[in-house]
Amino acid sequence: MATVRSLFAVASIENWYVQQMDVKNVFLHGNNLTEINAAKTFLSSQFHMKDMGLKLPMDSHQKLTAGVGEPLSHPEMYEQLVGKLIYLTITRPDIAYTVHVLSKFMHAPTSVHLQASKRVLGYL
Template sequence: MAFFLSQTKYIKDILSEYGFTRCKPLRLPMDTHVKLTHNHGVPMSIPEQHQRLIGKLIYLTITRSDISFTVHTLSQFTNTPTSVHFHAAKRVIRYLSGSISQGILLPSHSAARLTTNFDGDWAGCPITRKSTIGFYVLLGDSPISWKAKKQAVVVSGVSRI
């Protein structure tokens, strides 16, 4: 017996709520050339709209590790969101429209082998120059844990022995 965890109905509800039921899906959740900052765009008159969407996307990361980095990045701007931040969050919805039924497969017959992978962007935040790291852990072929997180401190490029 295998288990498949997905949030298909939840994604369909989000698509409907934001008017994206018939949108053209995107291949990536975030534009790779965009570096979000606090001062780009017009401040939103109703920030709760953006905050609510980010909350919904955070909930989706329970079964969608593919949006973790993007949602982590967008969640940094929930206090004072701008039109640019809201547009980037809506881009995630368009991405989700092309992968509604994606989720996590937990097969019953999988090797009990633990594998970890990680990556980071060196000083990728244009505001703080901090790096963001991400990792995921697989048990056999099934993802069991993942996270994207900004480092607490800026690490210089000089190493000391």
């Protein structure tokens, strides 16, 4: 939010024109790979961008449940990691849902939950 305020402050000082656009359903209808690549190429030519590829903070096909996997012998490590991720959601709302799911297993984490939390680290 501070970045947006800074941008508006500079725009006001420099007398820039500011307009806003809203893109609807951009993620819902992106199943044509050729069009996706064309859009990414165009945006990259106009803005400094980092292509994150198919990496997501959570495997969309994996449903985490209690009791699946080996119980962790030292659950404190998982608890500390998830606690730090919870704090990080203040500045990284893109991981909020995944961290919410991971926090459900703080009382009895397993190797599967730890692996999912490490995936978030890889995403970051």
